[in-house]
Amino acid sequence: MRLSEFVFATCRAGSEKALKKEVSLQSGKLLTPAFMRPQLITWKVQAELPEDFAFTSLHAVVSGWSLGMARNAAEVAQIVTKTNIEVCAVHVFPRLISEDGLTAEAWAPVDALTEDLKQVCPISPEGGYILDVILGEVGEPWFIGCHPKSPTSHPHAGGLPRLTIPxxxxxxxxxKMEQSLSWLGLDRTEVLVGKxxxxxxxxxxxxxxxxxxRGMKxxxxxxxxxxxxxxxxxxxxxISxxxxxxxxxxxxxxxxxxxCDMNLAPDVVLKYLEPLCLRVKPRWLVLTFKMNDGRVEALMPYFISQVQRFAPGPVYAKQLHANRREVTLVSQAAEV
Ligand SMILES: C[S@@+](CC[C@H](N)C(=O)[O-])C[C@H]1O[C@@H](n2cnc3c(N)ncnc32)[C@H](O)[C@@H]1O
Known part of the structure; x- marks a missing residue:
């Protein structure tokens, strides 16, 4: 269902051009860039989107429908009512996120606002959409978007678990590992103990x-x-x-x-990974594929499809905030 004339995506610091290029290659003239700020881009939708349209860009951390701007909680509530969506969660996060994450002080005002918004936006556990409220610099109106709840949607606001490197x-x-575990939902206490x-x-x-x-061997x-x-x-x-x-x-x-986090080209990594994966039959995969040149970047969808051949479940790939010139691939076997 088309909720707006515009879509949006956020990305890690410095990946804006790569995100724009990737979306242009994937969508042709269907999406044309509309608005670009550090770590946030919107596109105008130029024709009917296919029923199964999904934002698949590797450089997009959070992506969805762009619903407009608001300056206060009441305006956010108006946008939600007008869009007529059922919201299951409100994700408030700053637009500017460093590769090392955010400090606890930076989260404090965000949490206060999240509580205010929950008072005015009805939240229903059955709702199909996560409301994104993206905070810009001082004086800038808030950017409002939403994305459907799905197995690939990140559990944390802005795709960012609250972690700082000890x-x-x-x-x-x-x-990088902690952000990957959180994306897989493995950051809950005890899940990995003894594994x-x-x-x-x-x-x-x-x-x-x-x-x-986390208690693993x-x-x-x-x-x-x-x-x-x-x-x-x-x-x-x-093993040295x-x-x-x-x-x-x-x-x-x-x-x-x-x-796997070897600083080798993905085609070389794949050569080692496939027999190893077939041999040790992991339940979870957490891989980083380095994008040291444009050739590798362009071939990334192919490399990801190769991982799908031996992965324990569907393979999801994304450039997480802590990644530099690389993407993280994760996969997990279905629960038994
Ligand atoms: C980005 S660093 C890994 C960082 C590491 N995961 C950590 O947690 O600190 C890349 C590593 O890949 C290793 N590496 C490169 N080629 C390798 C190979 N053929 N076999 C094993 N390790 C390799 C390098 O020695 C280097 O330590």
Whole structure:
């Protein structure tokens, strides 16, 4: 159902041009750019959208219908009434989000506003839409949008779990892993306790440290040096070999989560991943594919389709806020 003449998408800092280019390649003349601010772009819809239209851009963090601007809660309520949508959640978030996330102080006014909006916008658990209220700089009206609730929609406002990198984390990959787990809904306490993980490209150890902190047993593969807090952890096993020489016989029959963060081209990564994935039959995949040049970026839909051949479930890909020139791919097996 068409809710507006315009659609919107948010993206990580610095990915605006890549997002615009990707949407132009995917949609041709169907969507033409209308409004562009740092980390937020809108497009005018030039014809009827296909019934199954979905925003599939890798660079879009949150995307949906653009519903207009508001300066206060009453104006937001008017927009919701006029659009005639049933809202199941209100997601308020700042437009400008750094790659390291937001501080607790930055979230405080956002939370206060969320509470105000819940008073004036009726929320129904059966509603099909998440209302997005995007806060710009001081004095700027709020941007209002909405997106359908779906298996791929991020559980957190703005696609951003409330995390800041702890000083003791061995690398920023801690945040990438934590943001990926939250996207998969695996950040709930206890879900990963006692489960196993295998990470290709584990040094210096931020992502493995996140998994260890969550109670997992981790095998890390990397020729690089691993930080002492990971290396000496009783639940960490370091295989200091390149992925090409990984002895499959040494690995357990099954691991629950297969992660890969090697700084290699995706076609090389795929060569190592496929036999490994078939061998250890993971329930969850968390992969980063590097986009170090335009060729790789253009071929990304192909690389993602290749992962779909051996993944445990549907593969979703997105550039998360903590990703730099890379995208995160996740997949999980259906619940049994
Ligand atoms: C982005 S870093 C990984 C960061 C790491 N995930 C963390 O949590 O700190 C990329 C890593 O891939 C590793 N790497 C590159 N080629 C590899 C290969 N063929 N086999 C195993 N590791 C490789 C590098 O040594 C490097 O440590």
């Amino acid at each position: 000083a003791e984390a061995p690398s920023r990959a801690w945040l 196993s993980a295998l990470e290709l490209g584990s040094a210096p150890g931020g992502a493995s440290w996140s998994l260890l902190q 981790v095998i890390g593969v990397d020729t690089g040096a691993v930080d002492a807090c990971v290396q000496n952890h009783p639940n960490y096993d370091h 070999l390149p992925a090409s020489q990984l002895p499959l016989d040494y690995l357990p029959e099954k691991v629950d989560l297969l992660a």
